[in-house]
Amino acid sequence: MGSGMLYLAAALALLIGALLGLLGGGGSILTVPMLVYLLGVPASSAIPTSLVVVGATSFAAMIPAARAGNVRFRAGALIAAGAVVGAFGGGKIAHFLPGTVLLAAFGALMLGAAFAMMRRRAADNTSEARPLGAPFALAVGLAIGIVSGLVGAGGGFLIVPALVLVAGVSIRDAVGTSLFVIALQSAAGFAGQIAHAKLDTKLALIVTVASIIGAQVGVRLGRRLSAAALRSGFAWLVLILGTLILGREAHPIAGAIGAVLVIAISIVSRRRAARLVASSEGSTTVSTNLPQTASSKA
DSSP: OOHHHHHHHHHHHHHHHHHHHHHSOOSHHHHHHIIIIITOOOHHHHHHHHHHHHHHHHHHHHHHHHHTTOOOHHHHHHHHHHHHHHHHHHHHHHTTSOHHHHHHHHHHHHHHHHHHHHHOOOOOSSSOOOOOOHHHHHHHHHHHHHHHHHHSOOTHHHHHHIIIIISOOOHHHHHHHHHHHHHHHHHHHHHHHTTTOOOOHHHHHHHHHHHHHHHHHHHHHHHHSOHHHHHHHHHHHHHHHHHHHHHHHTOHHHHHHHHHHHHHHHHHHHHHHHHHHHHHHHHHHHHHHHHHHHHHHO
């Protein structure tokens, strides 16, 4: 591989790492296509290389999140354990279902998750969300693992929405915990392939270092953004990828229509919510001013 391709790999890895550090997802689902389609790396080498890159990057991005108290280690370990079991079962079931149907369903699931994330208005600026019990964390991991095993993808695109939408976890805790789970899953996946993994050591090192640097940039950027901005950014990323999957597996028109509908519904719901908030604030202001007016007349 020439020096020009290595520079390209490093530049793309910076972007992927920044995305992973900022949103807690997007690592494996972007790294493998980059290695295979843009750099011409064989799939047999791209997958273990991706596990190394994503695992190391997630671990590096998790450290500052843990220092800020945004990683739920116990819940993350239980989710990872449940995901391993679920992925095994999902992989077995996948042999009996058409791949196109599975990926189209996954794309539709991503669009639904994006829409739900866009509509959510909970205050996520603190990490004081409800505790995650062991049964619930295992169930979340099991469900994520089944979907991941069925379609061969998952990670943060399933973990973050599950924690935010189902468990009520703050977006910052969800991102930090997702990084922890992804690091565990990547390590387990690489351990299973290490005996027959074929790695381009130089390429893996360059991509990993660049991705880690990008992740630190993403983490710092995430600290400056509001919880609402983080949630919205994650939703848009999931929306774009879900649309691409639908367009590839179902039909480009179906993917475009789905994306337009989600965007339109999201814009309408946001405007309606803004009007409701404005009207409620206006009524509150009027009600608080009435007693003052009465007293001034007296």
